[in-house]
Amino acid sequence: NAGVTQTPKFQVLKTGQSMTLQCAQDMNHEYMSWYRQDPGMGLRLIHYSVGAGITDQGEVPNGYNVSRSTTEDFPLRLLSAAPSQTSVYFCASSHVPGSTGNTEAFFGQGTRLTVV
């Protein structure tokens, strides 16, 4: 059981370049999300999705796009990278809480992105 898989693990971009961070999960989770982790700031929510075809913005969405065409995949796109987007990015997935309220999120290993 692979869980949540993120690729690539490391990436260096030049300012203005675009790229896509990949995230895939094999647990049939409806809910997927992207966070960025910066020193002294914890993790902040970028975008999330409650199912295929449904996405919404989180706390820090500017400069990022997402789409959800399948249950398994939730790619994060940087359209024009900026140094302020240097960060570690984490993808997470979970079931949408039902009557049990069980909201455990499973995280990928992270993508360390540097924009120069």
Add this chain to the structure above:
Amino acid sequence: AQSVTQLDSQVPVFEEAPVELRCNYSSSVSVYLFWYVQYPNQGLQLLLKYLSGSTLVKGINGFEAEFNKSQTSFHLRKPSVHISDTAEYFCAVSITGGGNKLTFGTGTQLKVEL
């Protein structure tokens, strides 16, 4: 909106000593509470969670936490730490009825020394 405060950015402790990592939250609605651990260069792993019921929650690796609604706290404790517990610990909340959006604290780096 909800928020999470982890007052201690770093906590040094000797091996086999007890430890408490503090977490306070703010929310106008009921919340679910979580503690996650992040080992170096790894993703986050769930330690324990409070959804409802007993306010004392036991998790993996001998950790436990107590939900205190009146003090809006969810402190993490371990009676005897091991060198392998060295990691960063994050407290997080999600609001009931708010889906699975997590709001994280800024993290506490636990350093266990011999």
